[in-house]
Amino acid sequence: MAELVRIRKKKLQIPISRLRSMLKQIEEKEVDFEEIRKNLDFTASLLEAVYLDGTRQCLESEDDLQQLQSDGVPSEVTDWLASTFTQRIRRPLRRSDEKPKFRSIVHAVQAGIFVERMFKRAYTATMPDQPAAVINCLRDVDRWSFDVFALNSGSSDHALQTLFFELITRYDLNSRFKIRISCLTEFLSALERGYCKYNNPYHNLVHAADVTQTLHCLLLRSGLVHWLTELEVMASLFAAAIHDFEHTGTTNNFHIHTRSEFALIYNDRSVQESHHLSAAFRLLQDDRLNIFINLTREEWMEMRSLVIEMVLATDMSSHLIQVKAMKSSLQQQERIDKPKALSLLLHTADISHPSKPWALHSRWTKALMEEFFRQEYFEDLLNPAIIPSLLEAETGDSGLDSFIT
Numbered sequence: 001m002a003e004l005v006r007i008r009k010k011k012l013q014i015p016i017s018r019l020r021s022m023l024k025q026i027e028e029k030e031v032d033f034e035e036i037r038k039n040l041d042f043t044a045s046l047l048e049a050v051y052l053d054g055t056r057q058c059l060e061s062e063d064d065l066q067q068l069q070s071d072g073v074p075s076e077v078t079d080w081l082a083s084t085f086t087q088r089i090r091r092p093l094r095r096s097d098e099k100p101k102f103r104s105i106v107h108a109v110q111a112g113i114f115v116e117r118m119f120k121r122a123y124t125a126t127m128p129d130q131p132a133a134v135i136n137c138l139r140d141v142d143r144w145s146f147d148v149f150a151l152n153s154g155s156s157d158h159a160l161q162t163l164f165f166e167l168i169t170r171y172d173l174n175s176r177f178k179i180r181i182s183c184l185t186e187f188l189s190a191l192e193r194g195y196c197k198y199n200n201p202y203h204n205l206v207h208a209a210d211v212t213q214t215l216h217c218l219l220l221r222s223g224l225v226h227w228l229t230e231l232e233v234m235a236s237l238f239a240a241a242i243h244d245f246e247h248t249g250t251t252n253n254f255h256i257h258t259r260s261e262f263a264l265i266y267n268d269r270s271v272q273e274s275h276h277l278s279a280a281f282r283l284l285q286d287d288r289l290n291i292f293i294n295l296t297r298e299e300w301m302e303m304r305s306l307v308i309e310m311v312l313a314t315d316m317s318s319h320l321i322q323v324k325a326m327k328s329s330l331q332q333q334e335r336i337d338k339p340k341a342l343s344l345l346l347h348t349a350d351i352s353h354p355s356k357p358w359a360l361h362s363r364w365t366k367a368l369m370e371e372f373f374r375q376e377y378f379e380d381l382l383n384p385a386i387i388p389s390l391l392e393a394e395t396g397d398s399g400l401d402s403f404i405t
């Protein structure tokens with residue numbers, strides 16, 4: 001370890017001394033722009049090499065999740081882990097277009113333009129009648145500690161609409177894709193209605209708003225936003241906003257084992273995720289809700305393909321495959337596949353609450369536990385040994401018919 005630190009220090013000596021010499025030139029007002037350009041280019045390349053080297057060493061030293069020994073772990077837990085985090089390897093959805101190289105440091109230094117544009121539009125100018133509580137919350141929209149629950153209360157249970165509108169206007173995507181405000185508002189209202197369909201304690205519009213804000217935060221704070229086109233930013237925010245649309249509050253396994261309508265439609269494959277996508281894209285079939293109506297055919301195809309890839313990758317059963325693929329890609333210094341990187345980012349945002357401040361994390365955990373307990377109740381109802389006695393005790397139907405179908 002000490003040897004590694006020594007080698008890394010040595011590698012950094014040259015760029016540090018070049019930076020110092022540039023600083024001296026600037027201080028002494030003897031600026032040779034061409035030399036500074038060359039020095040910056042050289043320094044960025046060296047830092048990038050050290051960064052990639054460091055990333056590779058970190059990854060090599062990490063435990064592989066799949067190597068976890070099951071000693072002492074109850075078999076139900078290992079079974080659950082296996083059924084939740086693994087799946088048969090499927091042929092990945094591939095796009096044959098360019099695979100840009102991951103150069104976040106260089107791009108973060110070079111770009112800057114995007115962020116400037118983002119802040120060009122003041123939020124209050126676009127939506128002057130927002131309550132003070134909302135404006136106050138949105139001040140923290142770039143922070144990891146952003147309080148989405150406070151936004152939801154401040155906006156009278158419209159956290160998703162408020163947040164999506166805010167981000168779209170901040171990134172100026174409404175101008176780029178010529179999205180009419182009335183269309184955006186109609187679409188967002190329909191989206192929120194879909195999230196309220198099953199009254200879920202966890203998979204509701206607040207979760208969708210949370211994941212969208214977290215994804216924005218990851219894109220912005222990592223500098224990845226500079227690596228993306230406007231279409232890719234739009235697709236990412238859209239994918240985050242719709243990623244659990246009309247979630248039934250039950251797991252994919254529940255759908256498969258109860259042979260639900262959705263399981264039949266989607267042949268047991270990523271049942272919920274397929275439905276979220278299908279139902280959200282169905283909204284766009286109505287021109288009044290189609291926020292992408294002004295996209296060219298090519299833009300539409302690219303957007304749709306990216307959103308589909310990202311949302312399907314939120315299926316927890318692809319977790320280990322995704323992590324492994326990204327690790328090996330980083331280790332081999334391959335060019336990173338953009339859709340795969342964005343998919344992993346959305347999946348990261350989707351399971352990010354344990355890394356948030358305690359007050360937020362504990363609220364999410366309680367909500368998720370309540371949802372899991374509800375599912376357990378439905379499972380009991382479906383147990384043939386229990387159903388007759390329940391039917392005797394209750395006069396009406398079990399309520400499951402309307403839930404599952």
Ligand SMILES: Nc1nc2c(ncn2[C@@H]2O[C@@H]3COP(=O)(O)O[C@H]3[C@H]2O)c(=O)[nH]1
Nearest residue numbers: 203244314315316350351353354365368
């Ligand atoms: N065990 C556990 N599962 C979680 C936690 N947070 C989220 N999840 C699950 O991870 C899933 C990610 O995708 P979804 O949002 O559809 O549903 C989420 C939950 O089922 C957590 O803190 N613990």
Ligand SMILES: [Zn+2]
Nearest residue numbers: 211243244350
């Ligand atoms: Zn989710």
